[in-house]
Amino acid sequence: MALPQRHRIFSVWLAITFLTSSAAILTRYCQIPATSIGFWRVLGAALVLLPWWFREWGKQRKPAVFSVGSSLAGIFLGLHFATWAWALQHTTIANAMLFIGLQPLLAPFVARPLLGERLNRWEGMACALACLGMVWILGRQLAYGSEQLAGSMVALGSSFLCACYFVFTRKYRSHQHAVLFSFPVYTTAAAVQAVAGLVVDGGLFVGNANTRLALFGLVLFPTVGGHTLAIYLLRHVKSQMVTLSIPAQFVLATVAAFFLFHEIPSPWFGAGAVLVLAGVVLGVLKSEQVRSVNPK
Numbered sequence: 569m570a571l572p573q574r575h576r577i578f579s580v581w582l583a584i585t586f587l588t589s590s591a592a593i594l595t596r597y598c599q600i601p602a603t604s605i606g607f608w609r610v611l612g613a614a615l616v617l618l619p620w621w622f623r624e625w626g627k628q629r630k631p632a633v634f635s636v637g638s639s640l641a642g643i644f645l646g647l648h649f650a651t652w653a654w655a656l657q658h659t660t661i662a663n664a665m666l667f668i669g670l671q672p673l674l675a676p677f678v679a680r681p682l683l684g685e686r687l688n689r690w691e692g693m694a695c696a697l698a699c700l701g702m703v704w705i706l707g708r709q710l711a712y713g714s715e716q717l718a719g720s721m722v723a724l725g726s727s728f729l730c731a732c733y734f735v736f737t738r739k740y741r742s743h744q745h746a747v748l749f750s751f752p753v754y755t756t757a758a759a760v761q762a763v764a765g766l767v768v769d770g771g772l773f774v775g776n777a778n779t780r781l782a783l784f785g786l787v788l789f790p791t792v793g794g795h796t797l798a799i800y801l802l803r804h805v806k807s808q809m810v811t812l813s814i815p816a817q818f819v820l821a822t823v824a825a826f827f828l829f830h831e832i833p834s835p836w837f838g839a840g841a842v843l844v845l846a847g848v849v850l851g852v853l854k855s856e857q858v859r860s861v862n863p864k
Contacts, residue, residue, distance in 0.1 A: 580801050581813060585709045589817035592665060593824050595656045597700025599781035600775040602657060604766035605783070606649030607772055608757055612653070612787030614754035621751040628745065635733065636753045637740020641749075642756025644733035645795075651726035661825040662833050665818035666705050667723035669698075669728070669844065671811035675731040679738070679806070690854030691806075693772050698815050698847025705840035727814075734810055745801040747826030753799070754791075812851040815844040 598605045625631070655664045676695070709716065741749040765772045774780060798810050817843050825831040 577801065580797055581809065582601055583751060584794050584797045584801065584810070586735040586815040586820070587631070587797070587814045588790040588813065589691055589824075591652075591790035591794070592656055592661050592817075592821040593828060594782045594785045595653050596661065596825075596829065596834075598653070598775060598779045598786075600773040600779055601765065602653035603761050603769055604649045604773045605653040605786070606646065607761040607765055608774070608783045609649060609757040609786045609791050610646065610761070612783065613791040613795070614758060615752055616787060616792050617747055617751050617754070620747045621801050624747050628748065631748070634756070637736060637739065637801070638749055638752040639756050641733055641736040641740065642753040644729050644736060644778065645753060645806050646757035646760030646764075648729040648733055649757060650764055651722050651729065653725055655719045655723035657719075659716040660831050661829070662822040662831060663709055664723045664838060665718045665821050666702060666709065667720050668727045669815040669818040670672065670702055670724065670727045671731045671734070673815045675811045676727050676737060678731055678735040680860040683793065690852070691738040691851055694812070694847045694851030694854065696847070697850060698844050701843025701845075701847065702815070703844065704839040708836050709838075728848070729815075733813060734798070734802065736807070741799055742803050746796060746803070750799050756840055801821075810863050812848050816848045819845060 595605060614666070625633070630746070652664075652668065737749070737753070762772060775783075798813075802810055822831075822833055822837070822841075826833065
């Protein structure tokens with residue numbers, strides 16, 4: 569299959585970045601347990617995609633709905649969403665986004681044994697530059713905001729889970745239509761969080777009108793929009809390039825939190841953010857376009 573033009577890849581990457589950066593803000597408006605937030609988010613996305621999935625499923629002669637690849641990706645996505653929502657409920661948006669933004673550092677360690685993908689020199693420099701900015705902010709926050717430690721550590725674990733989700737998607741989605749792969753991933757993720765909700769929180773909750781409106785936004789913008797576009801893009805680029813959108817979301821969500829929730833970043837935030845964005849720009853411009861991988 570022919571590779572998309574490079575300008576189209578950049579356009580899709582930018583759309584992913586802006587759509588998924590809304591997740592942190594919308595999650596903050598949800599006044600229900602983290603497992604419920606993640607459950608409704610992916611269940612809603614699966615229901616939105618259902619008509620398109622059913623049509624494509626018929627066109628493809630009704631293949632098996634679930635596969636090893638979609639199940640693995642769905643499990644990691646479900647665990648990521650639940651832990652990510654919990655982290656956002658227990659720390660500032662800037663702090664949570666900082667740790668989730670460490671995915672560019674974590675993803676290559678997962679992608680190397682599973683996909684055999686190596687970073688080129690420029691991609692390695694971009695990763696190092698972005699992570700340098702993260703480490704700068706991390707050190708200052710740990711020194712002056714230890715009360716955020718629990719949320720930060722859960723966000724760090726969530727970052728690793730999301731990196732695994734991206735890498736497994738890159739490995740197994742390559743020879744399947746994006747919608748056919750997305751639907752079982754989302755339904756598997758919903759099942760994971762339903763079990764977690766019953767065990768940890770004693771059930772699943774919908775909350776008040778404001779929470780339901782925020783959940784509706786989470787379904788449409790970062791999930792159906794952002795994550796489904798990411799699943800499409802991972803057929804044509806390294807998982808490294810997709811995870812580099814996370815540091816960019818970190819800056820966008822932090823600025824939005826300043827205006828919406830009056831969360832004021834520390835003075836040294838700007839210096840770290842400049843390093844992060846420099847790494848993002850370098851990584852996107854120099855990331856290599858790749859062909860589909862063999863899932864076997």
